Amino acid sequence: MARIIQKYGGSSVATLELIQGVAKRAIAAKNAGNEVVVVLSAMKGETDRLLKLARELARDPDSRELDNLVATGEQVSVALFALACQAMGEKVKSFLGFQAGIKTDDKHGKARIESVDPARLRTELAKGRIAVVAGFQGINRLGDVTTLGRGGSDTTAVALAIALQADVCEIYTDVDGIYTTDPNICDKARKMEKISYEEMLELSSLGAKVMEIRSVELGLNHGVKIHVRHAHSPREGTMIVMEEPDMEKTPVRGVTHSMNEARLTLVRVKDEPGVAARILSIVSKAEIVVDMIIQNRSAAADEGRYTDFSFTVPLSDYARTLELLQAAQKELGASQILGDDNIAKISIVGAGMRNHAGVAALMFSALAKEGVNLNMISTSEIKISCVIEKKYAELAVRALHDAFGLGEANEPAKIA
């Protein structure tokens, strides 16, 4: 007997028929001899519908009231799921965040789980019931309803898996699992059987929006086995696990791209302590999130005294960022402010990258072969990202996918 957490996203419970479908799936898991806890998101579109109502009433809606409002979405889902199960003759009980013992901090709209007391869930499981828990929500010390931010139901699922020492946390979604790259762009994209948390983290942050990043971190810190799979297919998906030795044999495991960023460059700012901080504090004060940051020595004659400073921001914040920098140009001492919203970011990810020289070289040469020029490069332990011209994005993804042999399951690319 295993203890299983099953999390179903909004698109998997978008209609009553789909709810009945996932109810059947949970019951089948229980009938196979398992203890089953189900975590649900709001029915697809419901959270947006509620937020739209709020925005019609208030330009800057209070986050505590927003939480009271949107938390109803998951509450409706779990009640309907429970009713569907009961109509199928199954014993089940629904729980709101606070009833499932999910305690959070006070940050409405983006609360963090502080503790989980799963005593009630344990009791229900012991009675042979399926427990269905409203994802995305908890309660703070005051007794106020909080929400965990977009994608928070994944976090709820992983947190319950930890608290209940579950054998596996199944994340059901509308894709088959984690692919080596976006199948819409590259028809050789292949579903991976396994991926390490670290690789998944890099993929999440790069836009493979299958799982919320905080939930992967949480899974990593507590060694929760996560199985990402399709809600309406019996096929196995992708297991997210601790790094395994054979993973390192394949230096690159996935290729991702993002078209939702823009680049800004401050030309010839003084190369002295505090400059970077001054630039970024202007941006962060406006609550704009910076992704890549690169500082290059200026190649001019006064080398060593001046530098070029570049960073990327979400495309939607581009115009505002440009304005902020222009307003501060004098103060920052930049000779010019350059902007480019015609970019794409292409990344390769793989835990094996650490031990393999030549990965970056292969990446750059594969791109060069296609005539793709590199604007910015940034690397982490298990990731290399390049900013390129937007029109080359799909071509670059396919070229890299081929270059690293990701389409062939058993023949990873050989690298020096």
Added chain:
Amino acid sequence: MARIIQKYGGSSVATLELIQGVAKRAIAAKNAGNEVVVVLSAMKGETDRLLKLARELARDPDSRELDNLVATGEQVSVALFALACQAMGEKVKSFLGFQAGIKTDDKHGKARIESVDPARLRTELAKGRIAVVAGFQGINRLGDVTTLGRGGSDTTAVALAIALQADVCEIYTDVDGIYTTDPNICDKARKMEKISYEEMLELSSLGAKVMEIRSVELGLNHGVKIHVRHAHSPREGTMIVMEEPDMEKTPVRGVTHSMNEARLTLVRVKDEPGVAARILSIVSKAEIVVDMIIQNRSAAADEGRYTDFSFTVPLSDYARTLELLQAAQKELGASQILGDDNIAKISIVGAGMRNHAGVAALMFSALAKEGVNLNMISTSEIKISCVIEKKYAELAVRALHDAFGLGEANEPAKIA
């Protein structure tokens, strides 16, 4: 400075515009120097929408899960109300039933409030905030969400008025107040300035669906001043108060009618202890609610040994009741089972009735003058009801309204 509870029903918060309207009304009350607690129902149609979803999933939906489902309706209302107030620059906080300290028993779907701990509301009021509370819901000892049954928001409002020792509990609705009879039937119908709880109770149970009956009882038991008034009109409505001496000067205060009942008669059952109980237990086991019950001595030669037994049930349960009785006819020893679904019930209500002889006589003669035959008569301390043929219902209402002079505010009928 007064402490005011304002309860707005579903039709008063049916749209965002209406919610903004009632928000303005609450803010105006606060700006006039009062402490204001608002209780809201779900937006009109929302509870039915949710129940429809539930019924599509389960023929006999579990009441605990239904409570989790429908409680979201009021939760949405209070969050939107709070956002509307905040957008108008007002300090406000929304509270779910459990956050407002409303503790109930375990009867999901028709829970009774056991206690109210308004500590958090007091704190918010002291901070100069409007507190808006989700009506209709509470929490039981297990920490499960319960609902108080249809119209339960009235009960929430009165219970909070008691717990907070409010000066008045304002029930905002889509009518001006309590009328002497249905204005749709009788154009002389007049709004009453005051009515006693007892009169209101009789009117509630007879179908003047302005306020939920339990909330009136609760108000009576604790002497809460209740003001029933229109949500979108500044006019004063009707105050529900303790019986006052001048009320007794007017023997009859209102005329009501109901077309939603049917009559059943068991002819010639044995007149011995236990017969009535046997008959009614058949009906009550089927969860059919009986209203009027009348037992007449049979006029036949064997008088004293046999009797005719009649009662009324909701029209919707008529066919089922008839079947049940026919199936049990032999066992009950009835010579015949008669049914009539072509009836109306007409009632006159007034606390002053107690001290005035001749009220019944005037009622019966007024009906006789119009050629209306009486099928059944039943009386309580402050009410007389007659069952008549359905087609006479409106005529009877108008005749009685005239006969007791209810159209003329200052000239109540003189009775011997």
